[in-house]
Amino acid sequence: MTIQDETVVGKKGEILPKKPLRDFSGIKPGDKVLIEAFKGELIIKKIYSIEEALSMPIIAEGTPESVEKDIEKERNIQEKLVNEEN
Numbered sequence: 001m002t003i004q005d006e007t008v009v010g011k012k013g014e015i016l017p018k019k020p021l022r023d024f025s026g027i028k029p030g031d032k033v034l035i036e037a038f039k040g041e042l043i044i045k046k047i048y049s050i051e052e053a054l055s056m057p058i059i060a061e062g063t064p065e066s067v068e069k070d071i072e073k074e075r076n077i078q079e080k081l082v083n084e085e086n
């Protein structure tokens with residue numbers, strides 16, 4: 001699920017997301033964020049502390065090799081789907 005909202009860039013370039021966006025994203029005053037810039041867009045991502053990262057649920061199980069195999073399988077499926085669309 002995503003939410004969107006409009007805001008205006010301030011005179012000094014500041015971007016102030018409204019409270020619903022901050023609450024939904026879990027970004028609070030004082031948090032560190034990573035900003036990625038692309039043509040016509042900015043993507044803001046929260047940088048998690050070590051404590052926050054360690055408390056997150058495990059998203060993969062197995063050895064690094066088995067996880068890499070699973071990622072490669074998924075990549076191949078996605079590439080096949082993209083090629084079929086073109």
